[in-house]
Amino acid sequence: MNPDNIRIVLVHTTHPGNIGGVARAMKNMGLHRLYLVAPASFPNEQANRRAVSADDLLDGAIVTDTLEEAIGDCQFVVGTSARERRIPWPLLDARQCAARVAEASAAEQVAVVFGREDRGLTNEELKQCNLHLNIPTSSEYSSLNLGMAVQIVAYELRMLRAAPEKPAVETENWDTPFASRENMERFYTHLEETLIDIDFLDPAAPRQLMSRLRRLYGRVRLDEMELNILRGILTETQKWVERDSKD
Structure with missing residues (x-):
């Protein structure tokens, strides 16, 4: 796994505090590439307060107007989805997804995309992803804070990186880069x-x-x-x- 090739992308984040929470979660787990697609308010002092000691991630965050700009050079894109779609798409939980992300990141640019706090990613945005990520939750209360969702995915990536045996990379010797x-x-x-x-x-x-x-x-x-x-x-x-x- 190469964390330098993994970016976390937040789409149309409404609350700046959530951006800070995500930055803190990322830095806890050794990730540092943060992309923000048309955030409602950024930079923002509330984001810096929530980030605590992860201000450097906020300072280095890349802000784009569209999702296409944020993932245009990526070969492997994962979109978070909390609900079933009309057309089923390859769907993994956080642990399974982390293994795929870790594998791809060895030689490719990878994006893990998180949607709006209130309604997630649109169908059109999810169509741009290679696979979808779902974090199983209790049916009694399924709402996850954005920072918590990123923390779960980042933790699973961290566990793979810390494991004594890293997953084999099936495309390690591929002769041509994967399409962006x-x-x-x-x-x-x-x-x-x-x-x-x-x-x-x-x-x-x-x-x-x-x-x-x-x-x-x-x-x-x-x-x-x-x-x-x-x-x-x-x-x-x-x-x-x-x-x-x-x-």
Whole structure:
């Protein structure tokens, strides 16, 4: 595991104190890369008070306007989700997820994304993630503070780092870097355009086709060479469609 490759991303955080609580939880467990997507109030003295001795994480926090900016260069993205989705997505608990994050971080940029305090991440935001993380809680009271949720995930990562035997990295000797989130988004746009061109996808009634294809490719995880091959196939397909329309 390489903590330098792991970032914690907070999306549209409402309460600045929660940002400070997250910074403290991260520093407790040896994580230091904090990204904030359009926070309601930051910098803020309340955040610094809650951070206690983790002011350096707040000082180094990267603030972006969109989630896409925060995870664009990442190859592996985990989104926290507290509820079932219409289309099931690969879903792990904190311990299982930590193992996947630790594995990927050995050679890739990894983001663990936490949503709004009141409603979490939107469906569109979750579609940008390779897998979803759920922290099981009691059915009698399932509400988790944002700082607590980050602490649980960070703790599981810390335990893996402290273990005498680290998990094997199945992609350690992979010959090509995995595709970044930014390049994957370009691919999905290209794929959708091509499917419309060949009349496979009706933009007026798309149903869940693109969501299911996102889930498919997110589960497989493409490297940059594989992505370029697929983009090339899509480009040639569009050329054939254009030639056919002129005949």
